Amino acid sequence: xxxxxxxxxxxxxxxxxxxxxxxxxxxxxxxxxxxxxxxxxxxxxxxxxxxxxxxxxxxxxxxxxxxxxxxxxxxxxxxxxxxxxxxxxxxxxxxxxxxxxxxxxxxxxxxxxxxxxxxxxxxxxxxxxxxxxxxxxxxxxxxxxxxxxxxxxxxxxxxxxxxxxxxxxxxxxxxxxxxxxxxxxxxxxxxxxxxxxxxxxxxxxxxxxxxxxxxxxxxxxxxxxxxxxxxxxxxxxxxxxxxxxxxxxxxxxxxxxxxxxxxxxxxxxxxxxxxxxxxxxxxxxxxxxxxxxxxxxxxxxxxxxxxxxxxxxxxxxxxxxxxxxxxxxxxxxxxxxxxxxxxxxxxxxxxxxxxxxxxxxxxxxxxxxxxxxxxxxxxxxxxxxxxxxxxxxxxxxxxxxxxxxxxxxxxxxxxxxxxxxxxxxxxxxxxxxxxxxxxxxxxxxxxxxxxxxxxxxxxxxxxxxxxxxxxxxxxxxxxxxxxxxxxxxxxxxxxxxxxxxxxxxxxxxxxxxxxxxxxxxxxxxxxxxxxxxxxxxxxxxxxxxxxxxxxxxxxxxxxxxxxxxxxxxxxxxxxxxxxxxxxxxxxxxxxxxxxxxxxxxxxxxxxxxxxxxxxxxxxxxxxxxxxxxxxxxxxxxxxxxxxxxxxxxxxxxxxxxxxxxxxxxxxxxxxxxxxxxxxxxxxxxxxxxxxxxxxxxxxxxxxxxxxxxxxxxxxxxxxxxxxxxxxxxxxxxxxxxxxxxxxxxxxxxxxxxxxxxxxxxxxxxxxxxxxxxxxxxxxxxxxxxxxxxxxxxxxxxxxxxxxxxxxxx
Numbered sequence: 143x144x145x146x147x148x149x150x151x152x153x154x155x156x157x158x159x160x161x162x163x164x165x166x167x168x169x170x171x172x173x174x175x176x177x178x179x180x181x182x183x184x185x186x187x188x189x190x191x192x193x194x195x196x197x198x199x200x201x202x203x204x205x206x207x208x209x210x211x212x213x214x215x216x217x218x219x220x221x222x223x224x225x226x227x228x229x230x231x232x233x234x235x236x237x238x239x240x241x242x243x244x245x246x247x248x249x250x251x252x253x254x255x256x257x258x259x260x261x262x263x264x265x266x267x268x269x270x271x272x273x274x275x276x277x278x279x280x281x282x283x284x285x286x287x288x289x290x291x292x293x294x295x296x297x298x299x300x301x302x303x304x305x306x307x308x309x310x311x312x313x314x315x316x317x318x319x320x321x322x323x324x325x326x327x328x329x330x331x332x333x334x335x336x337x338x339x340x341x342x343x344x345x346x347x348x349x350x351x352x353x354x355x356x357x358x359x360x361x362x363x364x365x366x367x368x369x370x371x372x373x374x375x376x377x378x379x380x381x382x383x384x385x386x387x388x389x390x391x392x393x394x395x396x397x398x399x400x401x402x403x404x405x406x407x408x409x410x411x412x413x414x415x416x417x418x419x420x421x422x423x424x425x426x427x428x429x430x431x432x433x434x435x436x437x438x439x440x441x442x443x444x445x446x447x448x449x450x451x452x453x454x455x456x457x458x459x460x461x462x463x464x465x466x467x468x469x470x471x472x473x474x475x476x477x478x479x480x481x482x483x484x485x486x487x488x489x490x491x492x493x494x495x496x497x498x499x500x501x502x503x504x505x506x507x508x509x510x511x512x513x514x515x516x517x518x519x520x521x522x523x524x525x526x527x528x529x530x531x532x533x534x535x536x537x538x539x540x541x542x543x544x545x546x547x548x549x550x551x552x553x554x555x556x557x558x559x560x561x562x563x564x565x566x567x568x569x570x571x572x573x574x575x576x577x578x579x580x581x582x583x584x585x586x587x588x589x590x591x592x593x594x595x596x597x598x599x600x601x602x603x604x605x606x607x608x609x610x611x612x613x614x615x616x617x618x619x620x621x622x623x624x625x626x627x628x629x630x631x632x633x634x635x636x637x638x639x640x641x642x643x644x645x646x647x648x649x650x651x652x653x654x655x656x657x658x659x660x661x662x663x664x665x666x667x668x669x670x671x672x673x674x675x676x677x678x679x680x681x682x683x684x685x686x687x688x689x690x691x692x693x694x695x696x697x698x699x700x701x702x703x704x705x706x707x708x709x710x711x712x713x714x715x716x717x718x719x720x721x722x723x724x725x726x727x728x729x730x731x732x733x734x735x736x737x738x739x740x741x742x743x744x745x746x747x748x749x750x751x752x753x754x755x756x757x758x759x760x761x762x763x764x765x766x767x768x769x770x771x772x773x774x775x776x777x778x779x780x781x782x783x784x785x786x787x788x789x790x791x792x793x794x795x796x797x798x799x800x801x802x803x804x805x806x807x808x809x810x811x812x813x814x815x816x817x818x819x820x821x822x823x824x825x826x827x828x829x830x831x832x833x834x835x836x837x838x839x840x841x842x843x844x845x846x847x848x849x850x851x852x853x854x855x856x857x858x859x860x861x862x863x864x865x866x867x868x869x870x871x872x873x874x875x876x877x878x879x880x881x882x883x884x885x886x887x888x889x890x891x892x893x894x895x896x897x898x899x900x901x902x903x904x905x906x907x908x909x910x911x912x913x914x915x916x917x918x919x920x921x922x923x924x925x926x927x928x929x930x931x932x933x934x935x936x937x938x939x940x941x942x943x944x945x946x947x948x949x950x951x
Contacts, residue, residue: 166298166333170368173197173403177204184215192219193226200230200239200439201404207438209240220251225260228252232266236276237440245276256290261300264291268303272312281313298333301325305339309348318349329360334367341372354385365396370405373397378411381421390421401432406441409433413447417456426457437468445472446480453483453492462493473504481508482516489519498523498531509541514550517541521556525566535566546577554581555589562592562602571602582616590617591625598628598638607638618652626653627661634664634673643674662688663697670700670709679710690721698725699733706736706746719746726757734761735769742782751782762793767802770794774808778818791818807833807843814853823853834864842868842876849879849888858889869900872940874907878915885919894923898931903938 172180172194180198183191196215199208213234219227232251235244249270255263268287270276285307292300305324308317322343328336341360344353358379364372377396380389394415400408413432416425430451436444449469452461466487472480485504488497502523508516521541527533539560545553554577560566561574575596581589594613597606610632617625630649633642647668653661666685669678683704689697698721704711705718719740725733734757740746741754755776761769770793776782778790791812797805806829812818813826830847833840845864848857862883868876881900884893898919904912920928 166335167367169194170334173203174368189219189222189224189226193224193230196227196230197404200234202435202438203402203404207435209234209438213240223258225255225258225263228255228258229260229262229266239438239440248276259294261291261294261297264288264294265297265299265303268300272303272307281307285313296331298328298331298336301328301331302333302336302339318343322349332367334364334369335371337361337364337367338369338372338375341375358385365399368403370400370403370408373400373403374405374408374411377408394421401435404439406436406439406444409436409439410441410444410447413444417447426451428457430457437471440475442472442475442477442480445469445475446477446483449480449483462487466493473507476507476511478508478511478513478516481505481511482513482519485516485519489523496529498528502531509544512544512548514545514548514553517545517548518550518553518556521545521553525556535560537566539566551581551584551586551589554578555586555592558589559592562596569602571596574602582613585620587617587620587622587625590614590620591622591628594625594628598632605638607632611639618649621656623653623656623658623661626650626656627658630661630664634668643668647674659689659692660694662686663694663700666697666700670704679704681710683710690724693728695725695728695730695733698722698728699730699736702733702736715740715746717746726760729764731761731764731766731769734758734764735766735772738769738772755782765800767797767800767805770797770800771802771805771808774805787812787818789818803833803836803839807840810843811847811852814847816853821853826853838868838871838873838876841865841871842873842879845876846879849883858883862889867941869903870941872907874904874909874912877901877904877907878909878912881912881915885915894919895927895931895934898923898928899934899938902932902935906935 169190172190175183175191175194177195177198180191180195184195192215196212196219198204199212199215201207213231216227216231216234220231228251232248232255233239234241235247235251237243249267252263252266252270256267257263264287268284268291271280271284271287273279285304288300288303288307291297292304301324305321305328306312307314307321308324309321310316322340325336325339325343329340337360341357341364343349344357344360346352358376361372361375365376373396377393377398377400378384379386379393380396381393382388394412397408397411397415401412409432413429413436414420415422416429416432418424422428430448433444433448433451437448445468449465449467449472451457452468453465454460466484469480469484469487473484481504485501485508486492487494488501488504490496502520505516505520505523509520518541521538523531524534524541525538539557542553542556542560546557558574558576558578558581561570561577563569575593578589578593578596582593590613594610594617595601596603597610597613599605611629614625614629614632618629626649630646630653632639633646633649635641647665650661650664650668654665662685666682666689667673668675669682669685671677683701686697686700686704690701702718702720702722702725703709705714705721707713719737722733722736722740726737738754738756738758738761741750741757743749755773758769758772758776762773774790774793774797776790777786777793779785791809794805794808794812798809810826810829810833813822813829815821827844827847830840830844834844841864845861845868846852847854847861848864849861850856862880865876865880865883869880877900881897881904882888883890883897884900885897886892898916901912901915901919905916923931
């Protein structure tokens with residue numbers, strides 16, 4: 143245990159001038175006198191009374207703190223040659239009380255007092271050399287100063303100063319026993335703070351075993367002599383139940399006694415009590431007053447608390463400027479919490495211009511002291527980067543890791559996520575899970591959500607849908623809106639759990655109610671597409687609009703679609719164009735493709751082929767196969783661009799390679815016809831045969847090849863069974879073309895009834911060619927035959943597709 147403990151006691155009775163002539167007891171007696179009496183004595187030339195008066199204004203004893211008046215009294219004494227006033231004025235410059243910190247003036251004033259043979263000047267110089275703050279640390283000089291002070295008038299404070307050097311082994315061999323003897327000598331000389339030093343020796347067992355009974359006895363002796371730190375200690379002990387039963391009232395009484403004697407830490411503690419209502423009635427205004435008194439005395443924690451009161455408008459009118467002033471004062475004294483809060487102010491631009499480098503400066507000071515919040519905030523800046531700061535994920539990870547290992551739960555979540563994703567560090571699923579589990583055990587919903595994501599995606603762990611749902615539900619139960627959204631998402635898409643639109647809708651509704659805006663888009667989609675519910679465009683539109691107005695590109699796209707189709711809103715091509723444009727400008731490829739169509743056809747905007755092609759290309763370059771097929775069509779037919787069949791084939795091939803079956807069909811047809819590529823009939827037929835195994839559309843396409851003779855000879859015998867199967871499986875175009883074969887006796891005997899049946903079925907699927915054919919063929923048919931065809935169409939049932947080839951070869 144170092145002497146830093148003893149310094150707590152020493153700081154109680156002066157800052158930094160520790161012991162003053164006359165004796166400690168005599169000065170305490172002076173300071174206990176009424177202010178008017180001190181003023182009268184000072185006016186009569188009593189220097190001790192003048193010094194006591196200045197200290198009263200400095201510490202706010204019997205009067206509110208007035209540092210300017212205290213300084214004026216001390217300066218008057220200095221001008222009159224009073225060495226006590228010199229040391230007191232020096233104390234103001236040391237602590238920056240009412241004046242800027244000025245260590246040079248502190249040293250000069252104390253040296254001036256010492257040169258007058260005043261022991262306190264030597265004592266303060268000794269403290270300065272011991273602490274190494276105002277001058278370079280020099281324990282030999284410190285000891286010489288203490289000895290000189292003791293030689294002048296037997297100063298008991300000098301004995302305490304020497305005792306601290308021996309207790310710490312500062313410049314001498316550590317000797318706790320000798321230090322204790324010196325403390326005892328000072329105490330026996332009536333120096334109350336030495337009793338407090340003795341109490342600390344017993345409390346912490348600095349010379350052997352702890353002895354709280356003797357420690358308490360020494361604290362009580364010191365308190366009875368008016369020593370404020372001892373009073374404060376007794377108060378805190380009663381409030382905290384330290385070796386005694388908790389007694390809030392008694393504790394507050396002792397703390398208030400210490401506060402009334404000007405002890406800043408006790409005043410701050412009273413502020414805490416009034417702020418929290420501990421031992422007294424909660425009163426933020428009263429808390430503010432006590433914090434303010436302690437802050438004016440230069441107590442860093444009180445300055446921080448005062449700044450927070452101003453920042454939050456607690457007990458005082460909210461004032462961002464004053465908040466920064468007081469937080470900075472605490473921060474400049476090394477208070478890590480204040481340093482972090484100053485960093486936050488510059489980080490967020492709260493009442494000042496945002497300044498990331500300045501924020502980082504303050505965060506760094508606090509982070510270096512191990513403040514987890516500051517480490518986290520500094521990491522956040524390195525992660526995100528910004529004006530004047532380059533993103534550095536490796537540095538961000540290092541700082542998050544420090545905060546996480548120090549117990550910061552939010553940092554544990556970030557470390558877990560960075561390890562999961564490999565951001566700034568090599569991906570490590572096992573470590574990621576360890577950090578996230580640690581945070582989750584503490585009830586952190588974000589960590590629970592991240593664990594759900596790991597199990598959903600199999601990122602760092604084996605994918606497990608049940609565990610993903612379990613973790614998401616835990617996070618959702620803790621109010622995590624993202625987890626609610628994720629549950630909706632996995633049930634909507636059916637991965638890695640069974641698709642369940644009802645559950646998806648429920649979770650999306652909960653997420654939306656909890657403020658997760660993306661959930662509104664999916665709710666809109668559910669109503670728009672009829673997923674698990676009846677299609678309801680009127681419900682879908684306002685849900686899409688919520689997302690659209692906040693800038694979500696997919697919501698904007700569907701608002702555009704709703705206006706273009708009149709879904710849930712009056713049809714309005716111009717409004718549709720405007721919303722599709724907003725979405726497209728954010729890079730939404732579907733909206734870009736839609737804009738391409740609208741410019742090409744003049745829908746909602748003036749026709750402009752060049753812009754249409756440009757938007758198609760933007761979407762195509764993003765890999766949207768619909769857009770790639772549109773580009774291919776334009777090049778193949780020379781619409782809006784110079785005709786280039788090879789370029790058209792390239793784009794169809796690109797879309798086909800991305801999995802677009804319709805593009806693969808076009809590739810096959812181009813192989814058959816030799817357009818844009820070298821004719822390759824076997825390759826074309828091979829593609830179409832493979833597609834016919836997959837779908838009714840494939841069957842219809844292959845049938846049309848033989849029906850129309852695309853790259854092959856017209857072959858009705860090959861076309862008929864292919865189109866018959868396609869029609870039976872419900873393909874509208876196959877039904878229409880099969881109808882033409884029966885109407886015009888193409889490889890079959892003419893049969894208008896059968897032809898009308900297939901036309902009716904295709905027209906029911908909105909095939910426009912079939913609808914026109916229905917009108918035309920009815921003119922040549924009897925009502926009986928029409929009725930017969932309608933009956934056949936009515937009883938038609940789709941045949942499921944089978945993966946086998948028809949009679950084509």
